[in-house]
Amino acid sequence: MLSYDELTFPERELWDAFPEGLRLDLRTGSPEEDRVDEGGRWGPERRVRAAVIAALLLGANATQPGAVACLRLAGARISGRLNLAGAQIVHALWLDGCWLEEPVDLLGASAHTVVISGSRVPGIEADAARIEGVLDLRRSVVESLDFSPFNHVRTALSLTDARISGGVLLSGAEINAPGGWAVAAGGLVMEGGVFCNRGFVARGEVRLLGAQLPGGLFMKGARLEGPSERGVALALDNAAASTIDLSGGFTANGTVRLRGARISDSLTFAGAVLNGPLDGHGPSLVAPRMQTVDFDFTVAHPPSGTVDLRGAQVSHLHDSEHSWPEAVELDGFVYGSIKMGEAGDRREAVGQRDSVAHRVAWIRRSPGYSPQPYEQLASWYRKAGHDDDARRVLVAKQRHRRRTLHPAARVWGHLLDTTVGYGYRPWLAGVWLLALTLLGTLSFSAGTPKPVQKGEGAPFQPFVYTLDLLIPIGGLGQRTAWYWSNGSLQWLAYLLIAFGWVLTTAIIAGVTRTVQKN
Template sequence: MLSYDELTSPERALWDAFPEGRRVDLRTGVPEDDRVAGGGQWGPGRTVRAVVIAALLLGANAAQPGAVACLRLAGARISGRLNLAGAQIAHDLRLEDCWFEEGVDLSGASAQSIAITGSRAPGVEAGMTRVEGRLDLRRSRLESGAVSPLHRRVTALSLINARVSGAVNLNGAEVTAPGEWAVSAGGLVAEGGVYCQDGFVARGEVRLMGAQLPGGLHMRGALLEHPGRRGVVLALDNAVASTLDFSDGFTANGTVRLRGARISDDLTFEGAVLNGPRDGHGPSLVAVLMQAVDFDFTLARTPSGTVDLRGAQVSHLHDSDRSWPDVVELDGFVYGSVKVDEAGERREAVGRRDSVAHRVAWIRRSPGYSPQPYEQLASWYRKAGHDDDARRVLLAKQRHRRRTLHRAARVWGHLLDATVGYGYRPWLAGVWLLALTLLGTLSFGTHSPHPVKQGEGAPFQPVVYTLDLLIPIGGLGQRTAWYWSSDGLQWLAYLLIAFGWVLTTALIAGVTRTLQKN
């Protein structure tokens, strides 16, 4: 039990101010002397023991009638470890511009509101903490030590399974963790959202896996980087949020992972920079099975690593010429509409000049062949009323698929493509028929054939004779009534018969495939 006589002068000032909620400000007013980075040099006149703070928060000095007790302290050096693990804290804690000698332990505690702003601390442990108000860590500098002797990661800020009724405010904070995990907040519930803006910097991985963020995650202009050459800088696997805002210069020097994340409103990377791992051997964005309503991917520049959207589902996609790297995983990616950013204006991608060529080139960035991206793109064009564009996409799909087949199948594929465009250009068969009819008419019209039976059959007609050769089903009575003494013309007749069968077979095969798909 602390005795009042044992307290130092600044501790007595804090003890006396606590029942009335008054602030104790130990700052000198001289900027050079008040810099928190130099707090380790502050002397006894600015030092408060952590045990004194803990004692007051746990009821060591009762509140005055008619006043609300609150611990408010600014510009102090706090010696010892502030240990409030498992505590029931009935009063607000507000520490401003303080320098902590050791870390802060709030694990399992219950509190009204906690604010540690503009301060420096070697880590804050707040796993399983319950905060009825806000958790405010604005402008603070949190640093973990190196990896522990047991080779466990040491986290600068731990919010694992914490629940905050208000917002978690990290605006302007700098969180550094040589042990790789800057923020570990798996299972965090922050009803008011998480704010990491106004110059927020994290050196190490920010982990929010399985977090529930009804108020969203706001990281406009934030900088995330990894101390190693490879690594994930932001992990939101299976998180549920109303919005994820990575805009206005948000920079990730590592992988951003949104695997299985569900966003009920906007996911925006407008003006963001996704550099990917520094060694260039990892993805910039992994959003496998991600779900969002509005997905804005209009980046400031092209990502350096791959973008993985396999199995993702969005209602509206916004992109630009800077959105997509050389490799984009699109298998299973589903979208309802696409808009492009041109000179700062958002326009519908459908109906634009070279729209199909641009989108097919986008799909071709996926490694290997997969039919789903083509089917999805064709479905989008069809829903927009552009059936011709949809057929062009499906034709591009068949041409891509042809590259994966064995030689004989590729030859047949080239034949289908040249004759009927795999059934998506059946008019090509008419072009071939007209050209071959013209060839036969001109060739046969300059010579006289011999009748099979003298005096029988209709008179020779070059056009009808040629059509009779080209049409394999039925007959017009010319092919069986005449023959040629010239070997060249006889072989031409045989070739026209063969071409007729090829054209008919290709037309049937292509149209059947088209009807089955549509």
Template sequence: MLSYDELTAPERALWNAFPEGRRVDVRTGVPENDRVAGGGRWGPERTVRASVIAALLLGANTPQPGTVARLGLAGARISGRLDLAGAQVAHALWLEDCWFEEGVDLLGASTQSIAMVGCRVPGVEAGVIRVEGRLDLRRSHLEGGSASPFHRRVTALSLINAQVSGVVNLNGAELTAPGRWALSAGGLVAEGGVYCQHGFVAHGEIRLMGAQLPGGLHMRGARLTGPGPSGVALALDNAAASTLDFSDGFTANGTVRLRGTRISDNLTFEGAFLNGPPDGAGPSLVAMLMQAVDFDFTLARPPSGIVDLRGAQVSYLHDSDRSWPEVVELDGFVYGSIKVDEDGERREAVGRRDSVARRVAWVRRGPDYNPQPYEQLADWYRKAGHDDDARRVLLAKQRHRRRTLPRAARVWGHLLDATVGYGYRPWLAGVWLLSLTLLGTLTFGAHSPTPAKRGEGAPFQPLVYTLDLLIPIGGLGQRTAWYWPNGGLQGLAYLLIAFGWVLTTAVIAGVTRALQKN
């Protein structure tokens, strides 16, 4: 148990100020002497033992009636380890521009608001903490620390399964744990959201898997570098948030992973840089089964790695020419509307002159043939009232599918494409029929055929004779009544009969395929 006589001058000042909630500031006022990076050189006149801070927070100096006790300290060197693991802390803690010799252990504690602003701390362990208020770590530099003296240094900040009723404020902070976890916060519940803006930097992986963030995750302009062995810069698998803001120069040198993440409002990457893992071997964005209302993917430049949106669902998609890499996984991706960003303006993508060509090229960025992206794109055009564009997309789907078929099936596919456009261009059959009819009428009309039975049958009519050859069903009486001794003309007749069967079969197959939407 600490006694007052054992305290140093700055500790006595803190002891006396605590019951009245006054803040103790031991800074010199000289900027070069007050830089936290040089806190290791601060002497006894600026040193406070961590055990004194813990004792005050745990009730060593009882507050007077009518006052609100809180601990406020600025510009101090904190010696020893601040250990409040499992503690019930009824007082707010405010530390500003302090330099910690050792890490901070808040594992399993229940506390009021905690602020360590502009501090240098070798690791904060706050797993399973319960904070009635905010957790404020603005401008602080947290380095990979250890949860206990028996654990190796791994995480700069641990908030695993923590619950914070207010905000988690990491604006301007720097978390350093290269090749490891800069922030481990799986299962975090932050009612007021998590803020990592205004110069936030993380050297190491940010892990928020399964986090509940009603106030959202805000990382405007944040820089994530030095991912772990997995190549992941940010992992938000199965998290739930009102909004995810990765805009305004947000940079991720590693994979951003949003598998199964549910965003009730806005997901934005406007002006972001998704560089993927440094070795280029991993994807830039993995958002499989992600759900969002508004998905803004107007990046500052195309991602360096794959973008995986398989099974994702969004109501509104915003993209631009800088949004997509060479490979995009779109199988199962569902969207209700697409808008493009051009010259700083958002415009409807449907109805534009090159809309179908651009969108089909987008779908074909997938590594393999999958029908669903084409069907989804066609459905979007159809719902927008552009049925012709929808048919063009479905025709492109059949042409892409044809590349995956055996040779014989590809030949038949080319025939269907040339004759009826797989059923999406039935007017092609009319063009072929008209051309062949004209060819037969002119050729047969310039020659005299031989009657099958002299003096019997209707007079020879070149047009009717040609139609009788081309139409395989029924008969007009000309084909059986006349023949050609000339081998060339007889060969033309056989050719027209064959074309008639091919055209009829192609029309039936193409229309059936279109109706079935295969």
């Protein structure tokens, strides 16, 4: 137990200020001398033992009636480990511009507001902690620690299974754990939001697996440096949030992973830079089975790695001409509408010039053939009242599928495409029929056939004779009544019969949709 006589002069000042919640500021007023990164050089006049801070927070100095006790300390060099593991901390902690020699241990602790702003901290362990207020680390530099009992990876800020009723404020903070976990917050339960806006830098993976973030996650303008080799910069697997804002220059040098994440309002990457892992071998965005209402993917420039949206569901998709990389996984991706444009400028993609060609090219970025992306796109066009565009998409689907077939099936596919557009353009059959009828009529008008039986049958009519050749079912009485001694015209007659069968088969196959699907 510490006694007042054992305290140094700055520790006595802190001890006396604590009952009334007064602030003790040990800074000199000189910007050069007060730089936190030089805190290791501060002398004994600015040194406070962590044990003194812990003793005060745990009630070593009785509070003064009519005042709210609070530990407020600025510009101090704090020696020793601030060990509050498992403690019931009833007073708020405010450290500003301090330099801590050893990590802060809040493992399993219960606390009110914890503020360590503008400071240098060699790691914060707060697994399973309960904070009835905010955790404020704005403008602080938090280095990696090695003693987390829940993992064996170098970690700077550990909030695994923590519960925080207010917000987590990290804007302007720098969290460093190169090759490890900058933030480990799996199972974090929040009532407020997590704010990592402009100036926030994380070196190492930011892990929020299964986190509950009803107040949202805001990383506008943040910079994440994942592990160099195939590393993940941000992991939000199975997290639930109201909003995830990764916009305004947000930069991820590593994979952003949202596998199974559920966002009740919006997920935005407007103006973001998704570089993927630095080794260039990993995806930029992995979001299979992700669910959100608004998905804004108007990134600053195409991601360097693959974007995986397999099984994702969004109500409204916003993208631009340079949203997508060379490879996009879209199998099972479901959306209600698409709006295209840059950030802040949204317009319906349907009906725009070259809209179908642009969207089909988007689908073709998927490796291999899958029918679902085409069906989904066609469904969207159909709901928007653009049936012709929907049919163009479905024809593109069949053409893509044709590439996967064996040679004989590909030949048949080409034939269906040319004659009836796989059944989605049956009017093509009419064009072919008209052209062949005209060809036959003109050709057969130049010659005179011989009757099969003289004096019997209807007079020869080139037009009716041509139709009789082209229509394989039934008959008009001309084909069986006349034949040609002219070899070329006889061969033309055979060809028209063959074309008639092909057209009839193609029409039946297309209209009744007996063409092999998918």
